[in-house]
Amino acid sequence: MRHGPVLSGTLGAVVLAPLVAAVGPAAAGAPAHPPAALERAGSSERAASKGARTVEYRGARIPVPAGWEVHRLDRDPTRCVRLDRPAIYLGRPGAQPDCPARLIGGAETMRIGPLGGASPSAQRRRAPVRADRLATQVVRPDDDHSFRLDLPEAGVSIDASYGADPAALQSAIRGMRLSSSWRPEASSERRTGPVRVETKLRKWATGKGFDTCAAPSLTTMAAWRRTYGISNIYIGGAARGCYQPNLTSTWVRSVRRMGYRLIPTYVGLQAPCTKFRSRFTTKNAATEGRKAAADAVSRARALGIPRKKPIYFDIEAYDSRKTKCRQAVLTFLHSWSTGLKARHYVSGVYSSAGAAVRDLGWATGITKPKSIWFAHWDGKARTIGSPYLPDSWWQPHKRIKQYKGGHNEKHGGITLNVDSNIVDGRVY
Structure with a gap:
């Protein structure tokens, strides 16, 4: 580090x-490390109101807090999903992200990807959230300063992290809406083989x-x-x-x-x-x-x-x-x-x-x-x-x-x- x-x-x-x-x-x-250049979110980015914007991913429309970066991982598969600067990452990370060796996190970030994807907080997976209940969703503080929400109606999973206070993330999640342009697609699950018994090592x-x-x-x-x-x-x-x-x-x-x-x-x-x-x-x-x-x-x-x-x-x-x-x-x-x-x-x-x-x-x-x-x-x-x-x-x-x-x-x-x-x- x-x-x-x-x-x-x-x-x-x-x-x-x-x-x-x-x-x-x-x-x-x-x-x-010098900050990376702010990337445009692409044609799906919409202005929600004067001075504000939203981005769309699959069936979700997400409000972007002021000053946050937006990165589309499908267009930039080597992008490192960093937890040391406020940002929203859309899509599935590439197999080999280009990350620096040393980072200390603590910023508010959201990674929104296809429903059911692997997650570092998968052991804390919560019950699916209905879209009509997002407005009252409560983000409770966590020892790891992270949480995960599944939104099946939009076909997305949300992995988020925060520094001292999850309030900004909670506001963004409560402001999410469903997009009428998205249609669900057939899902596939990754299957794993049997666990091999390892030989005893020192x-x-x-x-x-x-x-x-x-x-x-x-x-x-x-x-x-x-x-x-x-x-x-x-x-x-x-x-x-x-x-x-x-x-x-x-x-x-x-x-x-x-x-x-x-x-x-x-x-x-x-x-x-x-x-x-x-x-x-x-x-x-x-x-x-x-x-x-x-x-x-x-x-x-x-x-x-x-x-x-x-x-x-x-x-x-x-x-x-x-x-x-x-x-x-x-x-x-x-x-x-x-x-x-x-x-x-x-x-x-x-x-x-x-x-x-x-x-x-x-x-x-x-x-x-x-x-x-x-x-x-x-x-x-x-x-x-x-x-x-x-x-x-x-x-x-x-x-x-x-x-x-x-x-x-x-x-x-x-x-x-x-x-x-x-x-x-x-x-x-």
Whole structure:
């Protein structure tokens, strides 16, 4: 995810209950990606009133909130469905979206596609909604800051995400209407084969791995298998950066059959002293940490990831010198680790080497993750020898290092934007 070079600082002791620490600054954030050009929605876009507009997709007419982008995925199949800027995406995502390696979400977005399509929030599928009840539809807050609605009369499914408040999305959904020009078409469902029983593997893996914002297509994963055997997957969270059109339990089984080991990662609420839209606070850190653990386990199970496997929480860079913020992060991650343990999953944490990972290492009186994944873009593919983490921490086979930030790589004729990792740690 989004991390830049690590800045040095003074190491000190960290204690929770009471918490006392004196540590250095967090890692600097990587530069933001430039915004994509606003795309026109095409001939189906209509003016609803002066200063407003609507777009049509299948049997739905959708009001577009002011300032939102509109993208038609059938005309731009490589378009990445990003969750870091307000937008409406119409259609089915392509098999291999062109996503940057590092994104943190939290914006209001809607993806409206054919009814019954795969969804990263499929395990939260609600009962179908009748069109005449859209005007009173209530979008209830969700730990993952996402929800899904099926509108059979229009032949569409709606996947949406939001930052701190779902009000804008609720307004757009309540303003939706049926289009008289659409006629239903015969539907087809994707069928999956039997589940293969996997041979028992050791708890950790070693070697080079890659991570990218959206799970690649199975074609891409097969093409890259000659080079890599380890890949990260972002399974959910309020601050996840990309829509996941490929990530299903079938996808997980398929790449495991190819021989991949996976790093399941949950990108939830972020530290209170960051500028991200979705944050926990100093007061609710413990509660939100427990809720994140429960939601992450629910999503792991939906993807077929069994008990005793690791799930890493992605906590992005924050200013570790701010005592209250640092204490809130440690409280949150303590609750995350205890919550996973109570549900028989293994706790992991991803962070800049100069922020949460180092703060956790010096902390006492808290439950620590069993494995860490730290970002230090020094270009060195080794998990030890870091000036920020003593070699004795999280040993043996409990470390993953992200040693290079977002860049393009081409394998098997297919290019992806990825981060590079060296792995000697817990994986699925």
